Amino acid sequence: MNTPPSFIHAMETSAIGEWMRSNLLAMPLVNAAHVLCITLVFGTILVVDMRLLGLFDRSRSVMKTSDEMLHLTWGAFIGAAVTGVMFFTANATTYWFNTAFRFKMLVIVLAGVNMAIFQFITYRSVVNWDRNSPSPRAAKVAAALSILIWFSVVVLGRLIGFTKGYDVEVPASIDFDFGTP
Amino acid sequence: MTMKTLTVRNISGAAALLACLVAPPLQAHHSFAPYDMNKTQLLTGVVTRVNPDANHLQIFFAVMNAERKNVERDKEGNPVIWAVEMAGSAASAQDGISVSSFPAGTVFSVGVHPNRAGDPSGFREGPLFKCPVGTTGKAIPPKADQHCDSVEGRTAFGQGNLPAATK
Numbered sequence: 001m002n003t004p005p006s007f008i009h010a011m012e013t014s015a016i017g018e019w020m021r022s023n024l025l026a027m028p029l030v031n032a033a034h035v036l037c038i039t040l041v042f043g044t045i046l047v048v049d050m051r052l053l054g055l056f057d058r059s060r061s062v063m064k065t066s067d068e069m070l071h072l073t074w075g076a077f078i079g080a081a082v083t084g085v086m087f088f089t090a091n092a093t094t095y096w097f098n099t100a101f102r103f104k105m106l107v108i109v110l111a112g113v114n115m116a117i118f119q120f121i122t123y124r125s126v127v128n129w130d131r132n133s134p135s136p137r138a139a140k141v142a143a144a145l146s147i148l149i150w151f152s153v154v155v156l157g158r159l160i161g162f163t164k165g166y167d168v169e170v171p172a173s174i175d176f177d178f179g180t181p
Numbered sequence: 182m183t184m185k186t187l188t189v190r191n192i193s194g195a196a197a198l199l200a201c202l203v204a205p206p207l208q209a210h211h212s213f214a215p216y217d218m219n220k221t222q223l224l225t226g227v228v229t230r231v232n233p234d235a236n237h238l239q240i241f242f243a244v245m246n247a248e249r250k251n252v253e254r255d256k257e258g259n260p261v262i263w264a265v266e267m268a269g270s271a272a273s274a275q276d277g278i279s280v281s282s283f284p285a286g287t288v289f290s291v292g293v294h295p296n297r298a299g300d301p302s303g304f305r306e307g308p309l310f311k312c313p314v315g316t317t318g319k320a321i322p323p324k325a326d327q328h329c330d331s332v333e334g335r336t337a338f339g340q341g342n343l344p345a346a347t348k
Contacts, residue, residue: 090270
C-alpha cells in the first residue's frame with residue numbers, strides 16, 4: 001500500500017474519525033442512516049425512471065412525478081453524503097485504496113453526468129411528452145442508465161465491506177533492527 | 182401459465198439466486214470458522230499498520246525473531262507479516278486498542294488462534310501487551326524468547342495475562 005495523501009490522513013485522525021472508531025453506537029447508527037438515505041435516493045429515482053420508461057400509468061405527469069420525488073432524492077442524497085463522509089473518516093486510508101470504493105465514487109459521478117445531460121438537454125422538451133405520450137428515446141436511455149448506475153452503487157457499496165483491509169505492504173520508514181543499541 | 186405468474190416466478194428465482202450468491206460471504210464474514218480455536222500461538226511483533234475496521238479491527242505486524250533483535254524474513258528478505266483480527270474498532274477501543282495507541286513501529290505481544298489454512302493471521306485471544314518506548318523513541322523489545330508482558334514499563338490492553346501457547 002502506498003502512503004495516502006495528507007488530507008486522507010487528516011480525515012482519519014480527525015475528531016469525527018476518532019469518535020466513529022471509538023463510540024460503540026456511532027457506527028451502527030451512522031450505518032443505518034446511510035443505508036436508509038441510499039434506499040431513499042434509489043427508491044425515489046426509480047419511481048421517476050420507471051415513469052420515463054413508460055411503465056405503469058402514462059397519464060401521470062412526468063413533471064409532477066419528478067418534482068415530487070426529487071426533493072426527497074436531494075435531501076436523502078445529502079444525508080447519504082454526510083453519513084458516507086463520516087464512514088470514510090473512520091478508516092480513510094483503507095477506503096482510499098479500496099477498488100470497490102473507487103468504483104463506487106466513479107459510478108456516482110457517472111450518475112451525476114447522466115442526470116445533467118437529461119436535465120439540461122432532454123428534459124427541456126418535457127412539455128411535449130409530459131403525459132399520455134411515450135417519452136423520447138433519450139429520456140428512456142437516461143432512465144435505463146440511471147437504474148443500472150444506482151443499482152451498481154448499491155452493489156459496490158456492499159462489496160466494499162468484503163474487500164477492504166487486507167493489505168500488508170510494509171512502510172519503508174519502520175526500523176526493524178533492535179539489535180543495534 | 183400467465184405472463185404475470187411467469188414474471189413473479191422469474192423475480193422469485195432471481196431473488197433466490199441472489200440470496201445464494203450473497204449468503205456465503207455474509208456467513209464467513211462473521212464466523213470464527215477460518216481460525217483454529219483449539220490452538221493458541223503467542224506472537225511478538227512490530228506494528229506495520231492498523232486497519233480500524235468497524236466489524237473487525239486488524240493489526241498488521243512483522244513477527245520478531247526468537248532473539249528479539251530483528252524480525253523474521255522470507256526468502257526474499259522481506260519481513261513476514263501477520264494480521265491479528267479482533268472485535269470491531271469501537272469494541273477494541275474499550276480496551277484502548279486504536280490507530281493512535283498502536284502506531285507503526287510499536288512492539289507488542291498477543292495470543293492468537295491461528296488461521297486453519299496456514300495464512301499468517303489469527304484471531305486475538307486475551308489481552309495485548311505493548312512494550313515500552315525508550316529514550317531514543319524506539320520500542321524496547323523483550324529478551325530472547327520472551328514477550329512484552331515481561332518488560333518493565335509495559336502497557337496492557339485488556340484484562341488478564343497472555344494465554345498459554347498450545348503445543
